Amino acid sequence: MSLQVEQEAGLITQAESGSKPAFAALYELYLAEIYRYVYYRVMDHMEAEDLIEKVFIKAWESLTRPRPNRQPLQNFRAWLYRIARNTVIDHQRMARHAVSIEDIDRLQVNHPGLQEQVEQDERAQQLAQALSQLDEISREVLLLRFVNQLSHADAATVMGISENHMRVLQYRALKKMKVLLNA
Known part of the structure; x- marks a missing residue:
């Protein structure tokens, strides 16, 4: 077991015992990637921030x-x-509105030169357009696997399906994306 995995396991155990500092450390460790996942699902920063708060409150309540x-x-x-x-x-069930992915390029992590930024923005817009045309399941598979870089096993766990089913859904989603990007 690696040192990081051991430290995380220790933090989880402490958080389960009610340690707020341990949960705060877990929060810091996972906030950015969970926020990114939620943001790409709702495409609104304020909404994502509200939902992230709910996610971590639910996690804390469940752990303790x-x-x-x-x-x-x-x-x-x-x-x-x-x-x-x-x-x-x-x-989304409560809000009853469709998720738009037209603002996908808002989360630019690096700041390349102007020409590179323009090209990167164009690629992001093309990807966002193609993603918005996918069904919800295909879009979620691609977001989990490639935006949030979860393994097949972890993405399958998140979606409540088998790892083999995740691989099939990923294959189909990538095939659909290829068609949309080449259209």
Whole structure:
């Protein structure tokens, strides 16, 4: 077991015992990637921030809730993504509006030169347009696998499906994207 995995396991155990500093460390560790996932699902910064707050409140409440025969979390990261996914789905059901992915280029991490920025923005717009034309399942598979870089196993856990089914859905989603990008 690597040092990072051991440290994370220790933080999880401490957080389950009610340690706020341990949960704060887990929050800092996962905030950026969970935020990115939620943002790409709702495409609104304010909405994403509100949902992230709910995700981490639910995680804290679940971790600290006393339960007999509690099983240790096998994959904290996938568990957080699962909470985020369910929170977004609940929010979308309540809001009853379609998710738009037209602002995908807002989350530019690096700041290349002007020419590179323009080319990067054009590619992001093409990808956003193609993603917006996909069905919800295909879009989510691609976001989990390639934007958030989850493994097949972790993405399958988040979506509540088998790893083989995740691979099939990814293959189909990539095939659809190829058609949309070449159109």
